[in-house]
Amino acid sequence: MKPPSALSLLVDALRVLPGVGPKSAQRMAYHLMQHDREGAERLGGALLGATRRLRHCERCNTFTEAEVCEMCLDEERDPSLLCVVETPADQIMLEQTLTYRGLYFVLMGRLSPLDGIGPREIHFDKLLQRATDGVVREVMLATNFTNEGEATAHYLGQTLKARGLVVTRLARGVPAGGELEYVDAGTIARAVLDRRTV
Amino acid sequence: MKPPSALSLLVDALRVLPGVGPKSAQRMAYHLMQHDREGAERLGGALLGATRRLRHCERCNTFTEAEVCEMCLDEERDPSLLCVVETPADQIMLEQTLTYRGLYFVLMGRLSPLDGIGPREIHFDKLLQRATDGVVREVMLATNFTNEGEATAHYLGQTLKARGLVVTRLARGVPAGGELEYVDAGTIARAVLDRRTV
Numbered sequence: 001m002k003p004p005s006a007l008s009l010l011v012d013a014l015r016v017l018p019g020v021g022p023k024s025a026q027r028m029a030y031h032l033m034q035h036d037r038e039g040a041e042r043l044g045g046a047l048l049g050a051t052r053r054l055r056h057c058e059r060c061n062t063f064t065e066a067e068v069c070e071m072c073l074d075e076e077r078d079p080s081l082l083c084v085v086e087t088p089a090d091q092i093m094l095e096q097t098l099t100y101r102g103l104y105f106v107l108m109g110r111l112s113p114l115d116g117i118g119p120r121e122i123h124f125d126k127l128l129q130r131a132t133d134g135v136v137r138e139v140m141l142a143t144n145f146t147n148e149g150e151a152t153a154h155y156l157g158q159t160l161k162a163r164g165l166v167v168t169r170l171a172r173g174v175p176a177g178g179e180l181e182y183v184d185a186g187t188i189a190r191a192v193l194d195r196r197t198v
Numbered sequence: 199m200k201p202p203s204a205l206s207l208l209v210d211a212l213r214v215l216p217g218v219g220p221k222s223a224q225r226m227a228y229h230l231m232q233h234d235r236e237g238a239e240r241l242g243g244a245l246l247g248a249t250r251r252l253r254h255c256e257r258c259n260t261f262t263e264a265e266v267c268e269m270c271l272d273e274e275r276d277p278s279l280l281c282v283v284e285t286p287a288d289q290i291m292l293e294q295t296l297t298y299r300g301l302y303f304v305l306m307g308r309l310s311p312l313d314g315i316g317p318r319e320i321h322f323d324k325l326l327q328r329a330t331d332g333v334v335r336e337v338m339l340a341t342n343f344t345n346e347g348e349a350t351a352h353y354l355g356q357t358l359k360a361r362g363l364v365v366t367r368l369a370r371g372v373p374a375g376g377e378l379e380y381v382d383a384g385t386i387a388r389a390v391l392d393r394r395t396v
Contacts, residue, residue, distance in 0.1 A: 013240050
C-alpha cells in the first residue's frame, strides 16, 4: 500500500526542516492535513514568499527584502562601531539589551572546518570590506562562547587587528543572578582573570 | 528592530507544526533561508499541493486524492472484514505485517472527551454506515492500547455489537522477543488471562 502521492511528497518535503526525521514528518503531515489545513496553506505561502523575497543586506549580510537593511540605513546609529554576530537571532538578543548603538555584521555561521565551513562560508571578504570602509574604528566580536565561536573570534580578531582596527570581545564572567557555588570552574577562572577595579 | 516581514511571516507560520515553538521556528526559518532555499520551495509547493489535492476517502476515511482510495477499490481484499485504526500510520503498520487482508476504516483520532474529541470528531456516523453495509461481518478494533484507545475501542465495540456485528480486538500479551523479567506486570497479567491452548 502506498500513501497518496500529494501526502508522500509532503512527508518527504517536511524532512528539509532541521531535526525532523521520517516519523515526525509523518506526524506533522497528518496533523496539518487533519487539523490545520489553513495553517498549512499559510505556511506554504510563507515559504514561497520568503524564498522569493529574502536576500542578504549588502552591508551587514543579514536577511532583508531591500538592498540594504533598515538598521544599516538608520542614521542614529554609530557607524564607527561594528558588532560581529553569528546569526540574526544573536543580533536580536543584543538589540534587546539596549546597550549597543553601533552597526552589525552577521556572519550567518561560524568557522567549522570539520563541517567544511571556512572563511568563505562566513562571508569573511564581505566583512573585511565592510570593516575597512574608513568609518569603522572598533569591531566588537560577539560570536558565541563555544569552541567554534571562540575560534571564529580568534581568526577574525587576528586579521582585523592587522588592518589597524580596534578589536574587542564581549566580556566573559559570572552570569547575572549567578551563584558561585553553581557556576562552573572555567567561568569563575575567567571572571578572576578578567576582574576589574570598582 | 524588526526582522523583515517575509521572514517574520515565515517564523510565525512555522509554528503551526506540532511541537514547534518560537525558538525552533526561528531556527528552522534561518536554516531554510541560509542553507536550503530549494528545500523550502519544495516544502512550500508540497504544502499547497497537499491542501488542494488531499481529501478523505468516502469509504474508509483515510487521506486520498480520489473519491475512494485505492485500497477500498482493491477487489482482492476481503470485504467482510473491517479493521478500525486511529491513524493512517497505524494502517501502514498493520499492512506491513502482511497478516490482514480485509479493509480498513481510519478514525483520524481517538475519543478524548477532555480535548473535546467526541464520537463526531472520530467520524462515528461514517463508521456505523460503513460497518452496516450488509457485507461487513466482522469489525476488528485496532485502536491503540492507551487509555484513550481502549476507551474508543470499548465505545465502538458496544455500539457495533448492538448492530449484530462480530466485534474483535487485537490480542494483548507479551511482545515478540519479550523477556518476562522485563515486561511490566499489567502486560503479563493480561497474557495470563488471555492464555491460549497450544
